[in-house]
Amino acid sequence: MSRVLSATPNRSTIPNIEFIFSVEDRVDDVNANGHPVWVYSRKATEESVWLIPDFGFWSWGHLSNDIGPYYTQAMDKVLATESELSFSEKEKKLVWRGKLSFAPKLRRALLDTARGKKWGDVKELDCSRKANFLSMEDHCRYMFIAHVEGRAYSASLKYRHGCRSVIVAHKLQYIQHHHYLLVPSGPHQNYVEVERDFSDLPEAMEHLLQNPNKAEKIANNNIKTFRERYLTPAAEACYWRELWDGWADVSRRDMGGNEVPGYKRGMRFESFLLLDSGDMLRFSFSE
Template sequence: MAAYTLLRPRRGLSLLCIIATLSFGVIFMLWYGMNSDRDYIHPILTQLIPAGHCACQTSTTFQCSTCLSCPETGLQHDDTAPGWTFEYARDGRNEALDQQQCKAAFPGLFEDIARGGKFWSQHGGLSTAELDTIPVQLGMARAFISNGELYVVAARSKGEDHRRKILGTLSSIHRALAADPERASRRDIEFVFSVEDKVEDVTNPDWPVWVFSRTPNEEGVWLMPDFSFWAWDNPNNYIGPYDQVVDRIRRLDIPWAEKKPQLVWRGKPSFAPKLRRALIEAARGKPWGDVKQVDWSTGENVLKMEDHCHYMFIAHVEGRSYSASLKYRQACNSVIVAHKLQFIQHHHYLLVADGPNQNYVEVERDFSDLADKIEPLVNDTERARLIANNSVTTFRERYLTSAAKACYWRSLLDGYAGVWNSTVEQWSESTQRERGLRYESFVLLETPKMFQFDAAATQAWQG
């Protein structure tokens, strides 16, 4: 009996050790599955790893009133601009289109602005009081427009990435203002924007913050074009201004008949392991599949942006949130293959998944129907070519042009002004100084001064 009593704690301790070892093993495998960028991990592990930032069972469905597949497509020949129609070669770089020309040229582009205006109209509009409740966190800025000029009130940057994105956003707004035919009569407004990937990273979806992307239930925010329309440069790859990338792609693209009848994708699986590994496995071993992970440190499997255009099919996958690379892929005369998207960007309303205007191929978020969607197009490349041509006509040559971007920015300013109920004061009575620093002066600040910028402090220092 004594011997049995002595053995029981040892057996219990052994059992605890086994449970702890198994638990550690499971945790390690899950961690490895979520953070590894190796080409292959066992499919069972792919199924076990959590979705993380990617809510893989949700996606966005658009119910728009003026998108390409709706009867209102005829607005492209709007009576408000009689005798004038958009011509890519002539108008694509014209950032000075007037309001009526913008409406005639880009029906469906302003859907989210109309949605935001309706939302805030139903909630009593916007005022300085609402903005004052919004903390300007790292990756955010507060600015206003007065007498057609752009002023910066505050900006917070964690590092160079934030600083560049804030500068790119402000520069895009300034350019749209500078080309505005109605600039002198533009109404004063004040606003807050975020350059973080996700709304929830820094702010509340019920606040009227301008953001690069949103999910369907984030109704309080307003969509703006992402920073990389201005320019994008990261430590591993120089990309440059968007229109310059498009020019380079157009020069280096090859005829449709010479493109590889394959689906290409390059990326880091760890950015969204559940999604991206599903794509890798769905294409593995398929004759039409050229889907590989990249290693930026060694350059393994890295493809230049323009080299993607040498394939008939280009896969698009979201990362931890939206993926800014979609517009670069849409610059190619190729078929974009994308899973059901969870995050909405300002131009996503123009995506058409079927019918005569189809401009991309939509698959399930787990890529379970990828082969079913791709193989008929590989066998019928003429049908695929029509989808690719629709993509070019819709996006590269219309809705992603410099003209469209400027029109969108000015429409955003107008839509926001429609629910703005406050005046904008340039002068602060409490500090006896100007409330904001003009954009032209802000861009000349030394980099460290931009990281934690406050206009009142800067004006005091200048005084």
Template sequence: MTLPSCSHWRPRRGVLLYFLCFIATLSFSLILVIWYGVNSDRDYIHPLVTQLLPAGHCACQTSTTFECSSCLSCSQTRLIKQLNPSSSWRFEYVRDARNEGLDRTQCDSSFPGLFEDPVRAEKYWESHGRLAMEDLDAIRLEYGMARAFIYNGELYVVSAFPKGEDHRRKILAVLGSIHRALVADPDRGSQRDIEFVFSVEDKVEDVTNPDNPVWVFARSAVEEAVWLMPDFGFWAWDRPQNMLGPYDQVVERIKRLDIPWSEKKRQLVWRGKPSFAPKLRRALLEASRDKPWGDVKQVDWRDKTNIIKMEDHCKYMFIAHVEGNDPPPFFRLEPLLIETGRSYSASLKYRQACNSVIVAHKLQYIQHHHYLLSPSGPNQNYVEVERDFSDLSDKLEPLLADPDSAERIANNNVKTFRERYLTKAAETCYWRSLFNRYGRVWNSTVPVWSEEYQRERGLRYESFALLESPAMFDFTTNTSLN
């Protein structure tokens, strides 16, 4: 590419024109440098270029701190007695991890702290006039959004607007998770009728106003009106070239292939594309460059270099986590076709399945289980560093010198997430808490029949799931909703 030249602008034609040409050339050059820095996947670019990079989707000036360590240290026996004095039941991982039918008392006593966000959203809408059908009608459905309702414990789909197969799969995964939580609910008969809108896009602002009551995978701290739901990967993350399957199946694979702590590499591992969230990723690359404990590298999907499978991440004592992640390579080596994480990173839960220490910068985006992250104290289950990774060495090197302390954090990670809060039982309990808390502020009836169109307003989930793929695009059972 040839830069514009100012050689033909002579001072006699005017100092002002010469100056304007100089500014234009400088601006064009700066744009090229930033473009190169944002889109390059080279292992190294000059630090000056890194400093010029915009923060983009993963702003480096804000973060969210979670204050829920007390949720992990509560006495479970005390909680059970408070909720049901006559009950002696308690959660056991081997017995209950796959039990989707825990009742409300069992859910509350098994997963203290898991339902913080539905409680928060309920309080928000209690103070903002509660919710009605008119609030949903005011939401314009964009690509990646869907509208559904629960009536007499059954799930109906009103509208769905996937853009491409990726959206379609994610919408189906969300609906599948909701249906699973409903049919396994021992209190299904008392489920209140509700109607809701959800989005499978990474960012709230990509599809809707953050003041709308939309169900989303992740939110920033200031997006208080939205409701958090578990992400699509808990149902299954299957793409044509990367067939991961349901989350609990991935966990079982990892458990079989994980190795004892003493045999793990005493290094920090990370693989990814720097051009996805370059500000964050290049900060990690630079902070670990030339360090004996650093195994942090960029991935080249074309040449298939620096690729390691997810189970091989578990062979390291430390695993780095960065927001905006492209999915990590799992059990096959083909690249994904699209970027999937421009805000939160859906891959955190897979890293948490390893008996390793998760090292994460201060997070900007909140997922439904993030309240259980504990960066210090006896229940510490990960290591938190600054968003620019400036304190990475200071946090990591003491743990390398004291592997017993690092192992304690890794064990806490497993006990907290893999063996409790990321189990199938916890996921379904969370969904039912979301239904319940949302229902408490839902002020409208949910008609299943449209008098105007003389037909049902929604299509039952079981029928929707059987539609051929093309029929799911721009799907609606009521044109008045669009």
């Protein structure tokens, strides 16, 4: 939001709004009580919340040595790596690195399915010892990159989209703001979807390996959709502006969609200062 505001020459074009946002991984971690909180991800049934880009588009502080403090810096490293090799020169394997402490059943299923396969380079990551560590840009040296959700969504997907590689992901339970752009089949296919237990992963991998032209087309569609267009800072800024405008429109209307006459925004700062924590909670989630 700060980046968008600083790039807007005429602040009068930005609506005056109030909102509540969460930095938690899941909606059920938030005491929202059905209120329209801004969140990083949601399930399909959690329709009352509004999706915002996750913090990694701005910075990923404590992991900056592994990924890069800025999304654009991570993409610079990816582009430098990919300038050295074509798609056909990439290693014909499926790569994944991650911790099993997040969604252990789901991630263990991937490890078990890929174990012993010629196309498998799937390993558990131990951050304390950097065991099996692989930089984000080195993922791009592989033709195929697996994606697995964690405790909720996995913020690593946007970095994986930066590689001219085929993203192989299970059916996702958590939706982020850019997931509606994922196309699992057809002429515009930009990733490969498999079952959540990865039971059909071997079949999918064999099909991709036997059809390299199709695999390359999926990888190219991935780049065109995400790295070169919808995950750029400019596209993110457009998303924020559209979100603000949409929120400004609906937040001044009642449940029937009618604009509330005489609607006043906010409260005096002096009154806010006198609120204790209990009052603030009731105020934030008042009807």
